[in-house]
Structures are given as structure tokens and as C-alpha cells.
Amino acid sequence: MPRRSKPVVYDAPDGPIPAGRPGVPNPIDIHVGSRMRMRRIMLGMSQQKLGEALGLTFQQVQKYERGTNRVGASRLWDLSNVLDVPITFFYEDMPTDVAGNSPRLRAGLSEEPVPEVDFEPDPMxxxxxxxxxxxxxxxxxxxxxxxxxDLVKAQAKVDTDK
Structure with a gap:
């Protein structure tokens, strides 16, 4: 059986840039998946229903939502239509440390610095x-x-005053 080579994003002047560690989801894929999940839940849609609308199994929807599998361009287009959001929705509110994890930025092929920011999960x-x-x-x-x-705001104030 032929040996598979590591996935390559593109060639850099010093050689190919690996797509990332095998088996470890890219934080950008995780962010896109979490936005997909958030919108699905906001619409009250199950993974099963979303999968049916896209011609996928609910397991595949789970993999997209966890960032385990990357969402391709055509699938992102379908998702934006089914979930009734623009494609940019999936990239909104991306923490700078996640955006800075792009292989292009890590390899120094972009002028944007790779920020050192601690990520706190978004309560939204x-x-x-x-x-x-x-x-x-x-x-x-x-x-x-x-x-x-008013009740929720008052309770939150009481809890923060403690």
C-alpha cells in the first residue's frame, strides 16, 4: 500500500508548510463549527434535521461542529443557505489567538503578527x-x-455584589 504524505497547505520559500498536527483539529475549524452549532441551536434545529437538509448524517454534522472535519467551501455555502446566515457569520467573533493560528501566519508569510492571547470560552x-x-x-x-x-439582571447584580 502506498505511503500517504503529510497534508500540505502550500509551498513556502523554505519548503512545504504542514497543515497541522495529524488528529488535532485546527482552532479555526473549531470556531467555524461552534458558530455552526450556535446557529443551529438558535433555530431550534437538531443535528439530524440539519444533516437531512444538507444530505448528510447527523454524525457528519457532529464532526463539523466539533471541528474534527473541515467544512469545505461548497458545504459552507450550503450551510449559510440552510441556516439563513451570510458566510461571514461563521468567522465572526473569532478570537485573535484563533485567527493567528493560521499556518500562513505561523510560517511568517504574512505581515500580520501572531498574537499571544489567552482564549476564554464565549458564554454566547x-x-x-x-x-x-x-x-x-x-x-x-x-x-x-x-x-x-429585570429579574435576571437583578439576580446577576446580587451575585456579582457578593
């Missing part, structure tokens, strides 16, 4: 946050919704 990407926002906007009475909002 948590399922709990998304479900809370979706439930909140399902409250039809604006006065009740305002009271819920």
Missing part, C-alpha cells in the same frame, strides 16, 4: 445561553418579557 456559544435567549423571545407578552429581563 453555550447551549444554556442559546436556549435561554430562545425561550425569552418566545414570551409573547412584552411586559412579562421585561419582568423576566
Amino acid at each position: 456559544a453555550k447551549r444554556e445561553t442559546l436556549e435561554l435567549a430562545r425561550a425569552y423571545y418566545k414570551i409573547k407578552d412584552p411586559m412579562v418579557r421585561k419582568r423576566v429581563f
Whole structure:
């Protein structure tokens, strides 16, 4: 059986730049997957339903959402249509340390510096946050919704004052 070579992103003046460590998802792929997951949950869509809309299994959707498998350009186009967002949505709010993990930047082939920033998980990407926002906007009475909002703000203030 022929031996597979390591994946190469492109050739640099000093030789090929490897795509990354085998088996380790690229942080950019993880970010794109998390944005995909966030939007799917915001729409109240299961992985199964998204997979059906894209002609995929729910397992493949899981792999995209975890960043285990990269989302290709045509699939990203389909995702943006199914999830009703522009393609740029998947790259929004990307932490600078994630964006700086591009092989091109790491290899010094871009003038942009590779930032040294600690990443803190975005609370907006948590399922709990998304479900809370979706439930909140399902409250039809604006006065009740305002009271819920005020209650949550008051409780958060009490907790931060402790």
C-alpha cells in the first residue's frame, strides 16, 4: 500500500508548510463549527434535521461542529443557505489567538503578527445561553418579557455584589 504524505497547505520559500498536527483539529475549524452549532441551536434545529437538509448524517454534522472535519467551501455555502446566515457569520467573533493560528501566519508569510492571547470560552456559544435567549423571545407578552429581563439582571447584580 502506498505511503500517504503529510497534508500540505502550500509551498513556502523554505519548503512545504504542514497543515497541522495529524488528529488535532485546527482552532479555526473549531470556531467555524461552534458558530455552526450556535446557529443551529438558535433555530431550534437538531443535528439530524440539519444533516437531512444538507444530505448528510447527523454524525457528519457532529464532526463539523466539533471541528474534527473541515467544512469545505461548497458545504459552507450550503450551510449559510440552510441556516439563513451570510458566510461571514461563521468567522465572526473569532478570537485573535484563533485567527493567528493560521499556518500562513505561523510560517511568517504574512505581515500580520501572531498574537499571544489567552482564549476564554464565549458564554454566547453555550447551549444554556442559546436556549435561554430562545425561550425569552418566545414570551409573547412584552411586559412579562421585561419582568423576566429585570429579574435576571437583578439576580446577576446580587451575585456579582457578593
